[in-house]
Amino acid sequence: MVKKITLESKIKEVYAHPVGHDLIKRILVAHHIKDVIITNPIVGNIKLQTFSNYAKKNFGNFESLLTLLNYETDTPVSGNCESKEEWWKEAIFYQIYPRSFKDSNGDGIGDLQGIITKLDYLKDLGVDAIWLSPIYDSPNDDNGYDIRDYYKIMKELGTMEEFEFLLSEVHKRKMRLIMDLVINHTSDEHRWFQDALHNQDSKYKNYYYFKKTQDGSVPNNWISFFGGSAWNYYEETDEYALHLFSRKQMDLNWECEEMRAEIIEMIQWWLEKNVDGFRMDVINYISKVEGLPNGNHIIGDMIGFRGIEQYFYGPKLHTYLKEIREKAFEPYQAFSVGEMPGIGMEMGKLLTGDDRGELDMMFSFDHLEAPGQERYDSYLYNLNNWKEYLIDYTEHFGNHCHMALFYNNHDNPRFLSKVNPDPQYREVLAKLLATIQFTSKGTPFLYQGDEIGAINKKFQSMEEIEDVEARGLYCTWMEKEGMTEEKVFEKILSGTRDHARTPMQWSATTNAGFSEEKPWIASDDDYKICNVESQTVDIESVLNFYKQIIVLRKKSKTFAYGETKFIKKHRRNYFLYFRIDGENRYFVECNLSNRSQKRFYDTSKYELVLSNYKGRDMKLRSYEANIYRVTKKN
Ligand code: NOJ
Numbered sequence: 160m161v162k163k164i165t166l167e168s169k170i171k172e173v174y175a176h177p178v179g180h181d182l183i184k185r186i187l188v189a190h191h192i193k194d195v196i197i198t199n200p201i202v203g204n205i206k207l208q209t210f211s212n213y214a215k216k217n218f219g220n221f222e223s224l225l226t227l228l229n230y231e232t233d234t235p236v237s238g239n240c241e242s243k244e245e246w247w248k249e250a251i252f253y254q255i256y257p258r259s260f261k262d263s264n265g266d267g268i269g270d271l272q273g274i275i276t277k278l279d280y281l282k283d284l285g286v287d288a289i290w291l292s293p294i295y296d297s298p299n300d301d302n303g304y305d306i307r308d309y310y311k312i313m314k315e316l317g318t319m320e321e322f323e324f325l326l327s328e329v330h331k332r333k334m335r336l337i338m339d340l341v342i343n344h345t346s347d348e349h350r351w352f353q354d355a356l357h358n359q360d361s362k363y364k365n366y367y368y369f370k371k372t373q374d375g376s377v378p379n380n381w382i383s384f385f386g387g388s389a390w391n392y393y394e395e396t397d398e399y400a401l402h403l404f405s406r407k408q409m410d411l412n413w414e415c416e417e418m419r420a421e422i423i424e425m426i427q428w429w430l431e432k433n434v435d436g437f438r439m440d441v442i443n444y445i446s447k448v449e450g451l452p453n454g455n456h457i458i459g460d461m462i463g464f465r466g467i468e469q470y471f472y473g474p475k476l477h478t479y480l481k482e483i484r485e486k487a488f489e490p491y492q493a494f495s496v497g498e499m500p501g502i503g504m505e506m507g508k509l510l511t512g513d514d515r516g517e518l519d520m521m522f523s524f525d526h527l528e529a530p531g532q533e534r535y536d537s538y539l540y541n542l543n544n545w546k547e548y549l550i551d552y553t554e555h556f557g558n559h560c561h562m563a564l565f566y567n568n569h570d571n572p573r574f575l576s577k578v579n580p581d582p583q584y585r586e587v588l589a590k591l592l593a594t595i596q597f598t599s600k601g602t603p604f605l606y607q608g609d610e611i612g613a614i615n616k617k618f619q620s621m622e623e624i625e626d627v628e629a630r631g632l633y634c635t636w637m638e639k640e641g642m643t644e645e646k647v648f649e650k651i652l653s654g655t656r657d658h659a660r661t662p663m664q665w666s667a668t669t670n671a672g673f674s675e676e677k678p679w680i681a682s683d684d685d686y687k688i689c690n691v692e693s694q695t696v697d698i699e700s701v702l703n704f705y706k707q708i709i710v711l712r713k714k715s716k717t718f719a720y721g722e723t724k725f726i727k728k729h730r731r732n733y734f735l736y737f738r739i740d741g742e743n744r745y746f747v748e749c750n751l752s753n754r755s756q757k758r759f760y761d762t763s764k765y766e767l768v769l770s771n772y773k774g775r776d777m778k779l780r781s782y783e784a785n786i787y788r789v790t791k792k793n
């Protein structure tokens with residue numbers, strides 16, 4: 160049991176609370192303050208009451224934060240134990256964004272048959288498990304993350320028979336397949352929502368958040384992640400309904416037992432088909448605070464999304480996750496990884512610890528932006544941030560939990576471009592990122608295109624932007640005072656998810672070998688120099704580096720389970736560590752900057768097994784990454 164937090168509690172007590180810990184840590188990191196400040200008795204012993212008076216003026220209601228903290232009554236168990244062996248801790252995952260992967264029938268849209276033709280490619284790369292972004296029936300307001308029918312396949316992508324064939328072909332190759340599960344919301348075209356809108360006595364009204372207000376104003380001040388209020392008004396019923404994402408993605412009411420039962424039945428239905436597990440979309444948002452109270456303005460301004468503290472770690476989140484696991488995942492031994500925006504390490508332990516009966520793993524996003532920056536800011540990312548994040552998790556997440564290692568997905572511009580868009584570094588940098596990802600402790604998740612060093616597209620105008628999020632935010636920002644169109648487009652260019660959604664670059668032929676016809680989203684000319692076909696035959700390519708590092712990772716279990724010992728961890732721009740598992744030892748040496756820098760750790764006696772450079776130099780070259788085997792002789 161964790162100690163209840165009141166205004167009489169001291170800062171150090173709040174920091175010892177799992178949710179308090181993550182919130183304080185987030186604020187410290189954003190302001191570049193080290194957490195040792197909390198161990199300073201003067202700071203640590205300040206009572207919350209002291210802040211309260213100040214806070215009332217500047218922060219509004221402090222109580223809502225206390226309520227949020229006190230929903231959590233558990234603390235994570237200590238991580239000092241052996242890591243249990245599991246297939247998903249040893250596997251290499253590969254995320255496919257089906258629309259953009261491979262088109263088989265010339266309509267410009269990637270499809271299931273297209274994926275089937277590439278299964279041998281994935282197997283050859285060393286992939287063990289595929290995560291498919293949503294393929295369910297959908298009007299595609301958010302490319303499938305708005306599901307109209309959970310039991311059907313989107314017609315542009317194929318048929319149920321084709322899906323079953325795909326699954327059997329995946330299994331035939333001894334790979335696994337996990338589906339995307341979007342259960343925080345459905346499309347407004349889902350029959351439940353339509354019935355709720357058009358049938359006065361519909362039981363489905365209770366499946367969503369429908370609200371009527373006395374004076375006709377919106378029910379609360381929450382805003383949508385895609386811009387504007389989180390509420391739609393419906394003339395049909397003279398009510399508002401909640402949508403945290405696009406205007407067509409309506410939030411489900413998880414308080415409703417009947418709705419939960421239908422969702423669980425649907426998950427079982429897919430598991431009966433033999434899918435191996437699920438990636439769960441924004442799963443930490445499913446429990447909302449009762450009564451949907453207004454969000455705090457200051458938190459809203461700080462984080463950018465007003466209302467978020469009322470649902471990002473809601474009061475019944477653990478209960479709902481336990482229910483899904485017990486009724487659906489456990490009987491089928493299905494794997495689960497939750498997408499968890501805003502969840503820090505301590506909360507993560509309570510959501511994914513193997514003693515908890517909730518999820519197996521989570522995607523946290525704290526490493527994808529530099530502290531104090533947001534995705535739509537235009538800046539260059541310093542790799543020391545990723546290093547600090549990895550050290551923190553490796554040292555403190557504990558063996559009850561297992562982290563997901565990734566730096567790209569379908570919701571982010573390409574990490575490579577964000578770190579350094581200079582083409583002279585493209586290959587070495589891509590290989591450095593792979594080195595860190597595949598030699599760290601955790602499960603690597605590749606996103607399509609990582610393996611060839613995919614970069615951002617040079618979009619020229621809003622006409623080229625398909626992303627519903629970027630389009631929504633564009634309108635919001637254009638309405639803001641003082642934002643010129645040029646500035647707004649610069650933001651869009653920095654943050655749009657479309658950078659990750661351009662067609663997979665298979666060859667130098669028309670449309671990157673993705674489709675015979677014009678793709679649904681255009682690629683630029685980059686495919687002429689960067690594509691799978693040319694990299695397959697070039698032994699020094701990024702693709703062949705990935706293949707080699709995957710072979711290396713799978714040779715022993717050292718990388719999956721071994722201990723990590725960091726060397727000189729406070730030296731900026733160096734990332735040096737041993738991976739140790741009994742007799743097996745590897746040493747990883749990375750230069751995180753584009754400048755060459757002196758070596759001060761002697762690796763000359765170690766046996767080099769993989770490098771992103773040829774030959775050895777006195778200094779570590781730009782973004783140099785080396786993996787050595789350390790034997791007794793050394
Ligand atoms: C997270 C998904 O990854 C993203 O693509 C989507 O827009 C939102 N959730 C809403 O489903």
Ligand code: CA
Nearest residue numbers: 262264268270
């Ligand atoms: Ca197609």
